[in-house]
Amino acid sequence: MQKYVVLEKAVGxxxxxxxxxxxxxxxxxxxxxxAYAGRLDPMASGKLLILISDxxxxxEKYHNLDKQYEFSVLFGVSSDTADVLGRLxxxxxIPTISKSxxxxxxxxxxxxVNLPYPHFSSKTVKGKPLHVWTLEGRLHEIKIPTKxxxxxNLAIKKLETKTRQEIYDEVSTKIESIKPVTDASKxxxxxxxxxxxRKDWKLFFATGKPTDTFTIATFSCTASSGTxxxxxxxxxxxxxKTTGLAYHIHRTKIGQYQKLPFGLGxxxxxxx
Numbered sequence: 001m002q003k004y005v006v007l008e009k010a011v012g013x014x015x016x017x018x019x020x021x022x023x024x025x026x027x028x029x030x031x032x033x034x035a036y037a038g039r040l041d042p043m044a045s046g047k048l049l050i051l052i053s054d055x056x057x058x059x060e061k062y063h064n065l066d067k068q069y070e071f072s073v074l075f076g077v078s079s080d081t082a083d084v085l086g087r088l089x090x091x092x093x094i095p096t097i098s099k100s101x102x103x104x105x106x107x108x109x110x111x112x113v114n115l116p117y118p119h120f121s122s123k124t125v126k127g128k129p130l131h132v133w134t135l136e137g138r139l140h141e142i143k144i145p146t147k148x149x150x151x152x153n154l155a156i157k158k159l160e161t162k163t164r165q166e167i168y169d170e171v172s173t174k175i176e177s178i179k180p181v182t183d184a185s186k187x188x189x190x191x192x193x194x195x196x197x198r199k200d201w202k203l204f205f206a207t208g209k210p211t212d213t214f215t216i217a218t219f220s221c222t223a224s225s226g227t228x229x230x231x232x233x234x235x236x237x238x239x240x241k242t243t244g245l246a247y248h249i250h251r252t253k254i255g256q257y258q259k260l261p262f263g264l265g266x267x268x269x270x271x272x
Contacts, residue, residue: 001032003055006254006271009040009048012177019050037062038254039122041230042178042192043083046251049271064225065271068253070157071229071246072218073236074167077204078243080134081120082230084171085178085192086245088200090207095242097215099159105239106154106219110263114146115231135189149227152259158218165210167247171201216247222257222265 009018015036023029035056037049046069051059076095079086117123119134125142133139162170175198181191217236221229230246237244255270 001053004037004052004271005050007048007050009045010177011043011045011174012179014042015039015048017179018048022050035059038065038067038225040251041083041085041249043085043174043246044229044249044251046249047254047271048251049254065254066152066222066224066257067227067251068220068222068257069229070218070220070248070250070252071233072158072216072248073233073244074247075215075217075237075240075242075244077214077245078234078237079200079245082118082228082234083246083249084174084201085194085197086120087193087196088204089243090204091243094208094212094214095240097159097217097240097242099156101240102156102159102217102236105236106156108239109232109235110151110154112148112150114148115228115235116144116146118228118230119144121228147226150224150259151227151232152222152224152257152265153263154219154221154232156217157220160216160218161213162216163210164205164208164212164214167214168201168205172198175201218248220252222253 005022007018007022009015019034019036023034029052032053033056035051037051037059040046040048049062051062075097076091078089117130119139120131122129122131123145125133125145130144133142175194178192221232229249233244233246253267253270256268257265258268259265
């Protein structure tokens, strides 16, 4: 029996749904323990490492794996989850973002960085996950913890604009890709608060003209374990003197990355 399998999680799936779909297609694994090594948010897609059988008992061996992502940042809109599945704050003025701004901004972020945990994450503070503090409206009572990470490389892949109409249509499709959650204990804030999130995006659409254009920048990033692309999206926007959220996140590699001088490096091991 194999020790692990690497699956492609789709947008809208939970890691558990992704693993169970694989199990359903491979009946020889019925009743065999499965565990995922490294989460992916519902709005993220890409590589998901699933441990099988006795390998689940040594999960700690897989806790410090490096990851590579392709992610994009929508500027001028922010949310409390730092992605499209959160309660929105819309900038009063649509920002103009240039490639030179982005190049300058991301240079500061390569190397060791200390990034705050997202408000919607499972990081525990005083015995309670951050997402619970957020849902209770009590973030002001605690200090948001930070995590030291290493960003091995960060590069701009594409800079484009999309209309308000295009963004609204794409986001609506992503939000509805999650199956309805009726068990409140298994979703953040009652079905991911989608009733309110839908209202927020409708407000975004109604705030201006359907033809208004927003800047979206796509990046590739290789980083150490536990680096949140949602947080990185917010930090990049802040460096550009505006707000932003992770519009798209796709994990492309999982393994061990060997950093070399002059910004070079290679993957010593990739899980495939």
